[in-house]
Amino acid sequence: MGEKGTWTVKKGLAEMLKGGVIMDVTTPEQARIAEEAGACAVMALERVPADIRAAGGVARMADPTVILKIMEAVTIPVMAKVRIGHFVEAQILEELGVDYIDESEVLTPADEHHHINKHEFKVPFVCGARNLGEALRRIAEGAAMIRTKGEPGTGNVVEAVRHMRLMMAEIRRLQNMPKEELMSAAKEMSAPYELVVQVAETGRLPVVNFAAGGIATPADAAMMMQLGADGIFVGSGIFKSKNPAARARAIVAATTHYKDPKVLAEVSRDLGEAMPGLEIATIAPEQRMQDRGW
């Protein structure tokens, strides 16, 4: 047998997910609806972010039984979330055989100073980021995929847009810098110099970059793709809406045909009510999930 858990193999699965939609699901039935709608992966959870936000208290890794049942229900990859810094939850998920681990700000952080050393694991990790520096710190720790944090569970895309625009602007800025300025850029954004140089040379993140946090409509998904996302995570947006199957299909189509207004107009029709949205300004600062992690 060959070598398992190499960087190519971990990063490679994320490349296969590109152009696709990853959907939050809490039951095997929802997982099957997602697969049937054309999701490229599902995120197995006990509660979607909107419910986690409503419930308050400490949110932890899902019960392994919930995750295993979802893994049995579908043939597409299954992801699951661990608390930021909680490397033992990650060891458990690796043992269960999940395909990707999301070290996620949606759950209550277990460590306020340190994220997981993701290089130690054979299973690949995806992590959230609000800007380029944060993305590169996570990649240096071993994340093989990045997503914007946005503001999960709100149905409000404004924060995801902010994070994606900022990341893209920072990448463009690095590209235009003479090489001697890259060291101080690395210092300013607290990111490893080697990765900063790599981004400056290639004009993109070294791993796949998805959009997440507040995406609720096909138009939201297509907008994030046009802003430069490689694919889309939809958390509460699907199963908190009135007609999940139709909305899931529409968001998948919008993610593929993101530059085609004709398709977008078609798939946006008659979807029933979207999930209820939350104005970001009404969320108390300590309730903002995006500020978890650093």
Next chain:
Amino acid sequence: MQGAFREHQQALTGCGVESVQIRRPEQLADVDGLIIPGGESTAIAKLMINYDLFERVKELGEKGMPIFGTCAGMILLAREIEGSDQPRLGLMEIKVRRNAYGRQVDSFEEDLEIPVLGKEPFRAVFIRAPQILEAKNNVEVLARQGEKIVLAQEGNFLAAAFHPELTDDLRLHKYFLEIVKKSIA
């Protein structure tokens, strides 16, 4: 549509060939060959069916257009998919098993002997990869991983269980381009 299309395009550019991403059936009129990338075979098939690509690709394949399927693309080319009735193009007389090596933690990379590409081994990246269980009639087996068939050709169709687009080795893409060149000659 969905999957590792960017990497395939980079590989084709590296071979000095122009490529486009196909999302609509009318775009197929402009190409001499098609690569169906790795991704999720269920997701890719759904998108192909919903946007009228499925039947069109099948038709063009039957008329002899060269098609190279990697991983999910190989599953779509197969006539038979073990234990599944999911949609497929069925252009190659092969029977495949999805996720044949297990889940992501079992994904791996390994050097393969591929005689048609020369003596130098080929670094093959297997990600939640399928295998060819049976290859019938005119299907030529080009490489095995252990006992398992992982690369096969039938006329103008080429199927790989692994991901040549994830390494810098362009030999397999060049091999496919030779098939394309012959088909338009």
